[in-house]
Amino acid sequence: MEKHMAVCPYCGAGCKMNLVVENGKVIDAEGLPGITNEGELCLKGLYGYDFVNDTKILTPRIYHPMIRRTKGAPLERVTWDEALDFTAERLRAIIEESGPEAVMLTGSSRGAGNEANFVMQKFTRACLGTNNIDNCARTCHAASVIGLMECVGSGAMSVSIPTLEETDCILLFGYNPAASHPIVARRIVKAKERGAELIVCDPRIIESARIADLYLPLKNGSNLALLNAFAYTIIDEELADFDFIDDHTTGFDEWWEVVQDYAPEDVEEVTGLSSEVIRQAARCYATAETAIIGWGMGVTQQAQGVQTVRAIAALALITGHIGRPNSGLAPVRGQNNVQGSCDMGMWPSLYPGYQRVDDPAARAKFAAAWGVPQERLSLAPGWKLTDLPHGVAEGKIRAFYNFGEDPLQTEPDTAQVRAALEGLDLLISQDIFMTQTTALADVVLPATSWAEHDAVYTASDRSFQLTTAALPPKGECRHDWEIFADLSTRMGYPMKYQNTREIWDEVRSLCPQFAGATYEKMAGTGYAQWPIFADAADDPANNGTPELYAGGAFTTPDGKGHLMAAHWQPPTERPDNAYPLVLCTVREVGHYSCRSMTGNCKALAALADEPGYVSMSLADADARGIEEEQLVWVTSRRGKVLARAAVDERVNDGAVYMTYQWWIGKCNELTLHVVDGESGTPEDKYSACEVELI
Numbered sequence: 001m002e003k004h005m006a007v008c009p010y011c012g013a014g015c016k017m018n019l020v021v022e023n024g025k026v027i028d029a030e031g032l033p034g035i036t037n038e039g040e041l042c043l044k045g046l047y048g049y050d051f052v053n054d055t056k057i058l059t060p061r062i063y064h065p066m067i068r069r070t071k072g073a074p075l076e077r078v079t080w081d082e083a084l085d086f087t088a089e090r091l092r093a094i095i096e097e098s099g100p101e102a103v104m105l106t107g108s109s110r111g112a113g114n115e116a117n118f119v120m121q122k123f124t125r126a127c128l129g130t131n132n133i134d135n136c137a138r139t140c141h142a143a144s145v146i147g148l149m150e151c152v153g154s155g156a157m158s159v160s161i162p163t164l165e166e167t168d169c170i171l172l173f174g175y176n177p178a179a180s181h182p183i184v185a186r187r188i189v190k191a192k193e194r195g196a197e198l199i200v201c202d203p204r205i206i207e208s209a210r211i212a213d214l215y216l217p218l219k220n221g222s223n224l225a226l227l228n229a230f231a232y233t234i235i236d237e238e239l240a241d242f243d244f245i246d247d248h249t250t251g252f253d254e255w256w257e258v259v260q261d262y263a264p265e266d267v268e269e270v271t272g273l274s275s276e277v278i279r280q281a282a283r284c285y286a287t288a289e290t291a292i293i294g295w296g297m298g299v300t301q302q303a304q305g306v307q308t309v310r311a312i313a314a315l316a317l318i319t320g321h322i323g324r325p326n327s328g329l330a331p332v333r334g335q336n337n338v339q340g341s342c343d344m345g346m347w348p349s350l351y352p353g354y355q356r357v358d359d360p361a362a363r364a365k366f367a368a369a370w371g372v373p374q375e376r377l378s379l380a381p382g383w384k385l386t387d388l389p390h391g392v393a394e395g396k397i398r399a400f401y402n403f404g405e406d407p408l409q410t411e412p413d414t415a416q417v418r419a420a421l422e423g424l425d426l427l428i429s430q431d432i433f434m435t436q437t438t439a440l441a442d443v444v445l446p447a448t449s450w451a452e453h454d455a456v457y458t459a460s461d462r463s464f465q466l467t468t469a470a471l472p473p474k475g476e477c478r479h480d481w482e483i484f485a486d487l488s489t490r491m492g493y494p495m496k497y498q499n500t501r502e503i504w505d506e507v508r509s510l511c512p513q514f515a516g517a518t519y520e521k522m523a524g525t526g527y528a529q530w531p532i533f534a535d536a537a538d539d540p541a542n543n544g545t546p547e548l549y550a551g552g553a554f555t556t557p558d559g560k561g562h563l564m565a566a567h568w569q570p571p572t573e574r575p576d577n578a579y580p581l582v583l584c585t586v587r588e589v590g591h592y593s594c595r596s597m598t599g600n601c602k603a604l605a606a607l608a609d610e611p612g613y614v615s616m617s618l619a620d621a622d623a624r625g626i627e628e629e630q631l632v633w634v635t636s637r638r639g640k641v642l643a644r645a646a647v648d649e650r651v652n653d654g655a656v657y658m659t660y661q662w663w664i665g666k667c668n669e670l671t672l673h674v675v676d677g678e679s680g681t682p683e684d685k686y687s688a689c690e691v692e693l694i
């Protein structure tokens with residue numbers, strides 16, 4: 001029996017564990033005392049290793065490369081040489097005919113690791129000559145990245161996950177930690193036990209709402225009105241830290257020009273909340289000694305996502321609850337390495353380390369390091385992932401390289417996504433499972449899974465941690481970084497790496513704020529939290545920066561926090577007579593992303609079966625004669641899906657909740673493809689729908 005140290009692949013909490021291996025199979029997972037989990041694991045961490053043992057519950061694992069020689073032909077098994085030569089030839093032909101901007105790529109924020117993503121973006125930029133590279137953050141926290149970079153300087157969490165336990169007040173806004181990050185939820189419970197105040201703003205009575213000191217069940221789609229009303233109250237009742245505002249922020253007058261219209265008494269109808277409870281919550285947050293705001297996709301997956309993130313940042317800036325110990329901002333990332341994908345430059349406007357592609361100095365630096373002429377690296381930001389449907393429809397995107405994601409399951413308006421994928425001249429999919437997207441591909445490239453490779457992951461709180469291979473690659477599977485390097489070499493830009501450490505050292509050499517994060521520092525249960533500069537490399541006591549912006553030193557170009565406000569606007573597709581309910585997407589605690597991994601784990605697959613459920617209130621169910629467990633149709637202007645009714649007293653009237661994780665009952669058949677104009681993040685939290693008995 002052997003034990004191999006790993007990082008859980010199922011959420012941004014970054015829990016450390018040992019995988020116990022016997023006779024070539026993983027037989028157990030044991031929690032280790034990592035920085036975020038201190039020995040604990042949730043059910044996904046404990047039972048989510050099963051797919052590694054070749055279970056075939058949901059989707060088959062892919063063990064050899066395949067190509068589809070012509071559209072409509074079946075996939076056929078080929079050698080790696082054939083698959084990569086075919087891919088290189090097809091990509092080269094498309095670039096010759098339509099230019100590099102006709103190729104779009106998306107990285108993997110799941111088990112793939114920072115090294116693989118770094119090599120993919122290098123291939124995209126140095127070999128293909130485009131910045132058309134993105135990652136699933138586009139669908140989740142892109143609004144946080146953009147809003148926070150403007151307001152405070154970095155799109156990442158300013159605090160550490162353990163800090164949640166030390167603060168005096170936690171404000172959760174559009175974030176359900178019990179379903180998304182159970183170990184973070186444990187920290188919040190412990191904070192509450194220690195005496196912290198807990199405020200929860202969510203239309204649904206989520207688990208954290210049950211233990212909250214103040215629960216604000218705001219109406220779906222009213223986030224920005226409520227946040228502006230909090231800010232109004234803090235100024236109106238003179239609860240702000242005016243010294244902090246004077247010393248460390250800019251833009252107060254313009255900001256107040258907007259916020260002054262949001263007296264709590266004036267937003268009662270929009271939010272569905274009494275002015276008194278709004279004022280009470282604002283007082284509670286503002287007067288706490290220390291406070292943290294945590295948010296999730298309830299904030300970002302809205303058409304005003306970026307503006308809402310700015311409003312959250314403004315609350316911290318006007319109260320001084322940032323840049324001080326145990327206070328700050330916590331946009332908690334969902335997929336286990338989505339922070340890492342962004343760190344590695346899987347972003348159409350950013351190189352690794354958040355260096356801008358339109359900055360000539362950054363371009364010169366990367367061109368020199370990668371041995372290409374500067375003109376090879378484009379100064380123009382590339383396509384966003386959510387541009388894919390219209391990019392294909394307009395003939396501007398002809399090839400799509402999908403790395404470890406399943407957009408046909410996870411992106412809004414499935415019919416539109418399917419039309420885009422089918423309309424491509426070339427779809428390449430590199431994955432471990434035959435997902436719905438991979439099944440449509442012209443080239444299928446089998447990769448190693450999380451338990452079969454070494455990699456650095458970045459947890460949601462900027463902690464780099466090392467995961468190590470428990471098993472050798474299966475079948476003909478290859479490491480992701482090897483596949484990209486081999487393809488790049490065949491396309492005329494040679495890349496040769498011996499191992500992941502060599503790649504990571506290149507990352508450290510190009511990104512000063514990651515330079516101190518050596519493999520040695522991350523060995524065992526070690527970690528390195530960026531920014532961590534080169535001088536930390538040989539200092540065992542220096543693990544980086546647990547909290548950003550100490551003393552109000554923001555990392556914006558002028559060093560100030562920027563106050564920015566916008567007026568609330570109603571969501572795009574309002575309920576009407578035909579579709580009178582609001583459909584909101586949520587997460588199932590036992591499953592992860594498109595379910596290809598967790599759906600192939602016996603214990604997790606047994607938690608729930610298809611069709612997926614639609615949660616609805618007792619009143620809405622009664623009005624339609626629907627009872628618990630009955631099969632229903634859920635319809636919208638985009639489609640119709642079968643689902644099982646879950647009549648739930650925690651659900652607010654007028655709204656229903658579904659996950660995108662089921663094949664039967666997939667809510668993305670119904671969701672609206674409207675995006676935030678600034679971030680490109682879809683408005684997944686608000687589509688009009690109806691539910692009817694079958």
Ligand code: SF4
Binds near residue numbers: 040043044182183
């Ligand atoms: Fe894994 Fe997240 Fe659960 Fe930790 S909280 S064990 S990282 S799924």
